[in-house]
Amino acid sequence: MSESTGILHTVKETIKTVVYALLIAGVFRTFFFQPFWIPSGSMKDTLLIGDFLFVNKMAYGYSYASCPSIIIPRFGIDVDAEDFCGVFKGGNDRLFGSEPERGDVVVFRHPVTGRDFIKRLIGLPGDQIQLRNGVVFINGEAAAQNQDGFFIETMEHQGPEGLLPQCQNGAVGIGSDCQKERFIETLPNGVSHGILNIGRRALDNTGVFTVPEGQYFFMGDNRDNSSDSRVPQAARGVGFVPYEDIVGRADRIMFSSAGRSMLAFWTWRSDRYFKAIE
Incomplete structure (x- = not known):
């Protein structure tokens, strides 16, 4: 075998290895688990910016x-799940489907933009949902809220986007304590989870939302800093989410970094590794 033939063979084998690896990764991501990085504070303190x-x-x-989306803005790559599997969209059903449960933390595709969101499932098909003074009423019954102290974080730029937190204790300076009231909310099926309160907001009081068949109502745990089903899609909110737009359930945090980059190892939150999502 000549040297040029040997080099060509090596190049071919390398290409084959890369293609096989991509195929395996694609199958894994499509059918089993999809990585998700928390970009915003809408689910604090259940999920923090930088949780993976x-x-x-x-x-x-x-x-x-379930088909993967590949979005890498730096390289101009924006391949949507519909580009791969759009032919299957429209039936609002699922293969081997099972119903999500109230209180699940769910990743879904925004029904209009197609971007992945992560929120908590509050309303099931047929439910009537309303907020009164920040308390969720489900089919006329209040979801109990018990005060649980304060969630305190440092006022600083968070994550790659450099977002600043909103505080209940007013406009505090960089490096100061930013605090929000924390409550434990218990849903009708017994699922309990933390929620945060920043202050009085317009969405603390709403009309009655009747969840259509085959659709779901989602809210962020950081109630005053969440774009969710309380705002209709026409007003650039989430609105109701069809069954077919659900991607999957978030069960456990694998890794967490409080810094602007994952490589900033001094900002890693080791206390959140492998933490169950409740």
Whole structure:
């Protein structure tokens, strides 16, 4: 074998290895688990900016939304799940489907933009949902809220986007304590989880939302800093989310970094590694 032939053979084998690795990764991401990085504070303090988790795609079965999206703005790459599997969209059903449960933390595709969101499932098909003074009423019954002290974080730029937190204790300076009231909310099925309160907001009081069949109502745990089902899609909110737009369930945080970059090892939050999501 000549030297040029040997080099060509090596190049071919390398290409084959890369292609096989990409295929295996694609199958893994499509059918089993999808990596998800928390970009915003809408789910504090359940999920913090910089938490890294895997979304369990087996939890609710598969739809077109199970296909991966590949978005790398730096290189101009924006390949959507619909580009791969859009032919399967429209039936609002799932293969091997099972119903999500109230209180699950769920990743879903925004029904309009197609971007992945992560929120808590509050309303099931047929439910009537309303907020009164910040308290969630489900089919006319209040979800109990018990005060649980304060969530305190440092006022500083968070994550790659450099977002600043909102504080209940007013406009505090960089490096100061930013605090929010924390409550434990208990849903009708017994699921309890933390929620945060920043202050009085317009969405603390709403009309009655009747969740259509085959759709769901989601809210962020950081109630005063969340774009969710309380705002209709026409007003650039989430609105109701169809069954087929659900990607999967978030069960456990695998890794967490408080810094602007994952490489900033001194900002890693080791106390959040492998933490169950409640």
